[in-house]
Amino acid sequence: DQQVKQNSPSLSVQEGRISILNCDYTNSMFDYFLWYKKYPAEGPTFLISISSIKDKNEDGRFTVFLNKSAKHLSLHIVPSQPGDSAVYFCAASEGAGGTSYGKLTFGQGTILTVHP
Amino acid sequence: GAVVSQHPSWVICKSGTSVKIECRSLDFQATTMFWYRQFPKQSLMLMATSNEGSKATYEQGVEKDKFLINHASLTLSTLTVTSAHPEDSSFYICSARDLGGFSGELFFGEGSRLTVL
Numbered sequence: 124d125q126q127v128k129q130n131s132p133s134l135s136v137q138e139g140r141i142s143i144l145n146c147d148y149t150n151s152m153f154d155y156f157l158w159y160k161k162y163p164a165e166g167p168t169f170l171i172s173i174s175s176i177k178d179k180n181e182d183g184r185f186t187v188f189l190n191k192s193a194k195h196l197s198l199h200i201v202p203s204q205p206g207d208s209a210v211y212f213c214a215a216s217e218g219a220g221g222t223s224y225g226k227l228t229f230g231q232g233t234i235l236t237v238h239p
Numbered sequence: 240g241a242v243v244s245q246h247p248s249w250v251i252c253k254s255g256t257s258v259k260i261e262c263r264s265l266d267f268q269a270t271t272m273f274w275y276r277q278f279p280k281q282s283l284m285l286m287a288t289s290n291e292g293s294k295a296t297y298e299q300g301v302e303k304d305k306f307l308i309n310h311a312s313l314t315l316s317t318l319t320v321t322s323a324h325p326e327d328s329s330f331y332i333c334s335a336r337d338l339g340g341f342s343g344e345l346f347f348g349e350g351s352r353l354t355v356l
Contacts, residue, residue, distance in 0.1 A: 165350060166348050166350040168347070212283065227273075227334075227345065228285070229275075232282055
């Protein structure tokens with residue numbers, strides 16, 4: 124049962140344009156969401172997160188939007204740069220306090236390619 | 240930011256041998272560490288939760304006798320792949336949560352690529 128889904132395996136964007144990466148989830152207990160970026164042969168690096176009490180969080184060129192009713196989140200990268208080319212994973216976590224605290228469920232990942 | 244280091248970054252071994260991968264939190268203490276596995280073109284799959292001073296909690300479908308996890312100190316967790324076979328070839332990644340960190344904010348190691356011949 125895939126609780127976090129990234130339905131687009133790949134995305135190709137021109138440099139300077141907007142990249143929009145999408146993620147859907149099914150577990151209503153998720154209350155914290157994160158995006159990670161991963162280069163080949165490296166571990167994931169944290170990009171940006173959002174709590175379920177918000178619907179938007181912005182950090183420089185990266186903005187994450189959360190639509191709780193639709194169980195959908197998206198990552199916007201503006202403007203896109205060739206160095207952004209990587210695999211992007213969305214991840215979700217249930218609330219703090221339980222034994223699952225810190226445990227993340229990942230989506231399948233989306234390969235972003237930004238062309239110069 | 241906090242740093243999590245894995246060693247070795249890559250290893251090639253013969254089928255039937257055992258391989259140990261270390262995960263260290265370099266500047267913070269972690270009572271809990273997580274081990275993930277990634278197959279090519281697939282998502283990171285949580286294998287187990289490593290708890291300092293107690294037994295690891297394994298996810299469904301993960302063989303605990305094959306993937307031995309030891310969390311002997313607040314800064315070190317080890318994953319041992321016992322009697323490795325070619326199908327165990329994968330990218331293994333650990334993560335750790337800073338005791339003073341925010342919910343869900345994990346720090347990841349660089350990963351260890353295992354190739355079993």
